[in-house]
Amino acid sequence: MNNTELFNRSLKVVPGGVHSPVRSFKGLDYTPRFIKKGDGAYIWDEEDKRYIDFCMSFGPLILGHNNPQVKEAIIQAVYNGWSYGACERYSLELAEFMINHISFIEQVRFVNSGTEAVMTALRLARGYTGKSKIIKFNGCYHGHVDSMLIKAGSGLAGTAEASSLGIPASYAEETLIVELNDLENLKQCFEDHKNQIAAVIIEPLPANNGLLTQSDEFLKGVQKLCKENYSLLIFDEVISGFRVAFGGMAEETGIIPDIVTYGKIIGGGMPVGAIAGSAEIMKTLAPLGGVYQAGTLSANPVAMQAGLACLKVLSDQQFYPNLEKITAQVCDLFFQWFSGYKEGEFSDYAIHSKSSLFWIVPSKEPLKSINEIPADIMTPFNKLENTLLPKGIYLSPNPYEVGFASSAHENVLDHLKESLWS
């Protein structure tokens, strides 16, 4: 069966044919590719077509597909059994490894997804401070928790409305929205809601609505305002943690959040999430404190061992400099390829990157807020996909998603060059 036949079958039994919306290739001429295997930087679809993959499962696969160390850890783990609902040493070893390598965290709790980590972080912040409102930045994504599916409303600074059906207005009221790269806006929001803000949550490297890299000054300003208002600062490092550096943006900038959430890379490609912070704050979680949180499959031993095997590779001093070098070469190839086009074709595209993340967008200027993103990026992206997919180059199938390079891309640079100019 070809990709389109499989997708048509899927449409009958799964809403929209997918288990997560971006996978649907919505707005594109192509139907989703059904992937049957991956190895290194490559994936193969059910028609046996091979692609150089820059989606990499949306971020977790920083070592590429089918990495031997992670695979071996998973096999060894499964050999012994795969869930106990009891204490085991696999999560202990992963927690110790993280805490030994990330100076600012003292305790960690494992969950099953980034969404779950954010949900717990918000409850923890509210329980710890006794305040109820959360400030979120327009354009940052924090998973599909009700209170985070909120966008800027029209009108006063901080007003918000739900960006999904099914979210009561009374929930939406507890979230306030401010713009990225705008400290005045944040300051005003704190003033308008004095003593009500439990926490400010931010992707310190916003990378779910394009790549909207913020300045260190802005992040420092956010932290200062949190301190002045006795509100917690939550860094959602589900995408940036173990990606821009082992300790994520907190390590990179030296700006230390009160609570940090991780996901994606920390499970080596298995489902996982984590909440971490100081022992002082983390002790507010059950069973020590009054903030309830639990999970039947939390700290799943297979995911824990996959994660530990992955983090061990990442802890090598040379890992990140090397990965950044590979990414720079990938970006350079795309840039040269775009430059070869006449005006009105792909020549207005640029590629903006930060460590091993990159974003292909028709704007030469780096962007810092969602209001700066050109209005229609879907039409040109569809054209780009129609050109790249037949060449065997697989991007995340949506213009607002970033691309991910992995250490395995080192081996496909020549092939990428050949494919682009084929």
Ligand SMILES: *Cc1c(COP(=O)(O)O)cnc(C)c1O
């Ligand atoms: C991916 C992501 C999430 C959600 O994680 P899931 O595992 O998909 O639930 C939350 N926050 C950020 C910053 C993310 O990139």
